[in-house]
Amino acid sequence: MAKRVGSAPEHGVSRERGRALLDVRDLGTTFNTPRGAVKAVDGVSLGLAQGRTIGLVGESGCGKSVLSRSIMRLLPRRNVLSRGEVLYEGTELTALSESQMRRYWGTEMAMVFQDPMTSLNPVMKIGRQLTEGLRQHLKLSRSAAKDKALELLGDVGIPEPARRLDEYPHQLSGGMRQRVTIAIALSCGPRLLFADEATTALDVTVQAQILDLLQAQQDARHMAMVLVTHDLGVVAGRTDEIAVMYAGKIVERAPTRVLFADMKMPYTEALLRSIPRLENRSHTRLQAIGGRPPDLVRPPKGCRFAMRCPYAQERCEVEEPPLRDAVAPGHSYACWYPVGTPENSEALEVNLRRGRAQAQVVIAGAGAGAPAG
Numbered sequence: 001m002a003k004r005v006g007s008a009p010e011h012g013v014s015r016e017r018g019r020a021l022l023d024v025r026d027l028g029t030t031f032n033t034p035r036g037a038v039k040a041v042d043g044v045s046l047g048l049a050q051g052r053t054i055g056l057v058g059e060s061g062c063g064k065s066v067l068s069r070s071i072m073r074l075l076p077r078r079n080v081l082s083r084g085e086v087l088y089e090g091t092e093l094t095a096l097s098e099s100q101m102r103r104y105w106g107t108e109m110a111m112v113f114q115d116p117m118t119s120l121n122p123v124m125k126i127g128r129q130l131t132e133g134l135r136q137h138l139k140l141s142r143s144a145a146k147d148k149a150l151e152l153l154g155d156v157g158i159p160e161p162a163r164r165l166d167e168y169p170h171q172l173s174g175g176m177r178q179r180v181t182i183a184i185a186l187s188c189g190p191r192l193l194f195a196d197e198a199t200t201a202l203d204v205t206v207q208a209q210i211l212d213l214l215q216a217q218q219d220a221r222h223m224a225m226v227l228v229t230h231d232l233g234v235v236a237g238r239t240d241e242i243a244v245m246y247a248g249k250i251v252e253r254a255p256t257r258v259l260f261a262d263m264k265m266p267y268t269e270a271l272l273r274s275i276p277r278l279e280n281r282s283h284t285r286l287q288a289i290g291g292r293p294p295d296l297v298r299p300p301k302g303c304r305f306a307m308r309c310p311y312a313q314e315r316c317e318v319e320e321p322p323l324r325d326a327v328a329p330g331h332s333y334a335c336w337y338p339v340g341t342p343e344n345s346e347a348l349e350v351n352l353r354r355g356r357a358q359a360q361v362v363i364a365g366a367g368a369g370a371p372a373g
């Protein structure tokens with residue numbers, strides 16, 4: 001068990017609430033760029049309890065990585081404007097200095113990135129990359145760190161761990177390298193793990209193996225996990241709940257089963273349609289979502305999905321839909337014409353009559369898109 005650091009009273013900014021390990025409130029991250037202010041994360045709130053897994057899903061560029069890094073405080077402060085709160089066990093992380101944050105990185109929260117080659121040092125042996133953190137954070141002796149490194153490599157399914165300690169990253173396959181980065185992330189016993197597109201660069205079979213590994217380790221260690229991916233299929237059977245992100249905001253959130261059974265947000269529906277079919281999962285996407293996400297320097301006034309939405313009406317273009325509660329507990333969505341309601345069918349009919357191209361997509365894809373989880 002990791003050493004408890006930064007307890008609530010120590011920083012004087014804590015507010016205990018419920019049993020959430022992580023409680024993010026109205027988090028915003030804006031980059032100042034020559035083009036203007038990029039609102040990459042815009043008012044995100046979410047909570048996560050110990051031992052639970054949440055999937056953070058959305059197309060590339062919608063703010064998933066910036067959100068994850070903002071929570072972990074891994075973004076450089078230069079040219080970045082932040083707002084909101086990140087409570088970790090009641091401690092407000094955004095108020096901490098970088099040196100105070102160091103006591104959380106590794107031992108409390110860790111991240112696995114998409115490309116193991118960028119997180120591994122190419123000129124350092126695997127063994128040293130694993131033992132450095134153990135010695136530094138857990139104050140283990142050289143031999144105890146080596147024993148622990150061997151155990152970790154075994155935990156993540158690396159054959160002949162003793163031999164691997166003396167190898168360099170380039171001597172391993174992509175899948176094995178990702179296993180090593182997972183071992184490093186797990187090494188100091190974090191209670192919260194972010195996996196940011198951790199399997200995206202891998203082929204489908206290895207992807208499934210790594211996802212199984214993450215799931216098994218999350219379970220065995222009772223960690224909370226944020227599984228970040230652009231692919232709704234990846235999180236289908238592996239998460240307790242899912243938060244769908246679009247253009248810097250969470251637009252739908254629900255327990256995983258509820259989301260697949262009764263999604264309300266047209267963007268979620270469009271993501272589902274873009275999951276490869278079960279019978280053809282390694283090949284073409286079923287239907288890419290037409291159009292592109294909006295420019296985050298000048299996001300549209302109303303619903304940010306309006307330009308691409310099959311059901312969009314005049315109201316959507318002028319009035320931003322707030323995140324509101326659905327019937328099922330824990331389910332919320334932001335949409336004026338939610339999927340599965342009479343208003344939604346009416347909106348589709350109106351758009352078909354008007355000849356809106358986006359509306360044709362729903363007709364063409366009706367009944368398709370079983371999650372390939």
Ligand SMILES: Nc1ncnc2c1ncn2[C@@H]1O[C@H](COP(=O)(O)OP(=O)(O)O)[C@@H](O)[C@H]1O
Binds near residue numbers: 058
């Ligand atoms: N350092 C940065 N400076 C300016 N804009 C950035 C920076 N990092 C990310 N962005 C922008 O923030 C948005 C969200 O990016 P990101 O979180 O990486 O998306 P995702 O992980 O969902 O693919 C994108 O529009 C991206 O261009």
Ligand code: SF4
Binds near residue numbers: 265305307316
């Ligand atoms: S129906 Fe309107 S509010 Fe709902 S997603 Fe489409 S554009 Fe947005």
Ligand SMILES: [Mg+2]
Binds near residue numbers: 061064065066197
């Ligand atoms: Mg990303």
